[in-house]
Amino acid sequence: DAMVIQNPRYQVTQFGKPVTLSCSQTLNHNVMYWYQQKSSQAPKLLFHYYDKDFNNEADTPDNFQSRRPNTSFCFLDIRSPGLGDAAMYLCATSSLPGDVTYEQYFGPGTRLTVT
Amino acid sequence: AQSVTQPDIHITVSEGASLELRCNYSYGATPYLFWYVQSPGQGLQLLLKYFSGDTLVQGIKGFEAEFKRSQSSFNLRKPSVHWSDAAEYFCAVGGAGNMLTFGGGTRLMVKP
Numbered sequence: 528d529a530m531v532i533q534n535p536r537y538q539v540t541q542f543g544k545p546v547t548l549s550c551s552q553t554l555n556h557n558v559m560y561w562y563q564q565k566s567s568q569a570p571k572l573l574f575h576y577y578d579k580d581f582n583n584e585a586d587t588p589d590n591f592q593s594r595r596p597n598t599s600f601c602f603l604d605i606r607s608p609g610l611g612d613a614a615m616y617l618c619a620t621s622s623l624p625g626d627v628t629y630e631q632y633f634g635p636g637t638r639l640t641v642t
Numbered sequence: 643a644q645s646v647t648q649p650d651i652h653i654t655v656s657e658g659a660s661l662e663l664r665c666n667y668s669y670g671a672t673p674y675l676f677w678y679v680q681s682p683g684q685g686l687q688l689l690l691k692y693f694s695g696d697t698l699v700q701g702i703k704g705f706e707a708e709f710k711r712s713q714s715s716f717n718l719r720k721p722s723v724h725w726s727d728a729a730e731y732f733c734a735v736g737g738a739g740n741m742l743t744f745g746g747g748t749r750l751m752v753k754p
Contacts, residue, residue: 533685569732569744570686617685631674631742633685 529593531634532555533618539640540608548603549620559601561593562600562617570617571622576601605639644669644737646745651685654751655681663748664719665733675716677707680747681729689731692716703727718743 532551540546549554550559558577558605574583574597590612605612615638619631645668655661667673674693679688690701707718715745716733733745 533683567749569745569746572741575741581692610662615683619686630688630736631693633678633687636683 531618531620533616533633533637535637536635537640539606539642540605541642542610543607546605546608546639548605548616548618548639550601550603550634551599552618552620552632552634553599553622554622554632555598556620556622556632557598558621559595560619560621561591561601561603562619564615564617564636566614573603608639608641610641613639615639620638644673644735644743646735646743647732647747648731648733648748649692650748651746652749652751654753656753657725658722661718661720661723661727661750662730662735665716665718665745666714667716667733669713669735669737673716673722675707675709676734676736676742677701677705677716677718678720678732678734678744679703680732686732689718695751723750723752725754 534549560575561573563573572584573587574593590606595601615636617636617641618634621631647666649664675687676691679689680686689705690699690707692699692709699707705720709716730747730749732747734742736742
């Protein structure tokens with residue numbers, strides 16, 4: 528089945544130690560998104576890629592970076608995690624902008640704990 | 643700017659009872675509307691979506707939603723709730739460039 532995969536599902540890192548979260552997709556979608564979701568809150572968009580075109584949300588901290596080496600993979604890098612970065616990180620994909628479905632397909636998420 | 647409001651943060655219903663979760667949106671053009679469900683520790687699963695046409699939309703797991711333009715609402719309903727429906731429910735509106743704006747979510751608890 529076509530899907531969005533996130534690894535690892537659970538990640539523990541130390542305060543200030545860089546961490547990378549991974550997302551892959553078999554949907555061949557052009558757009559990939561990263562969301563941060565803190566406990567009992569709605570997902571908050573961090574950034575998205577349209578193909579290789581990177582789009583950062585205005586209020587995304589500089590501590591968060593992303594890479595998309597090819598269509599299938601996208602990585603979220605947190606350069607110096609703080610306690611406030613502990614959250615669920617969701618990856619999603621969608622087909623070309625302008626597609627009237629506007630549907631996003633979500634992965635299962637990676638829960639990040641910062642100690 | 644688009645926005646979504648889910649007025650109920652928590653709702654508790656008895657198993658077998660009917661359910662309605664409220665969603666109000668603000669969007670300048672014809673909205674694309676979605677309901678997602680999130681079980682604890684999981685990602686978001688799409689329940690249903692509205693783009694155009696029939697204002698009553700059927701989704702998975704026995705859910706339906708009705709788009710009411712005059713009330714700017716897109717309420718989610720289910721005639722008989724099952725214990726497995728306990729989860730967090732998010733309403734979202736889709737805008738330009740496929741960006742989704744989510745409501746704050748409603749946590750559903752189901753009493754036996």
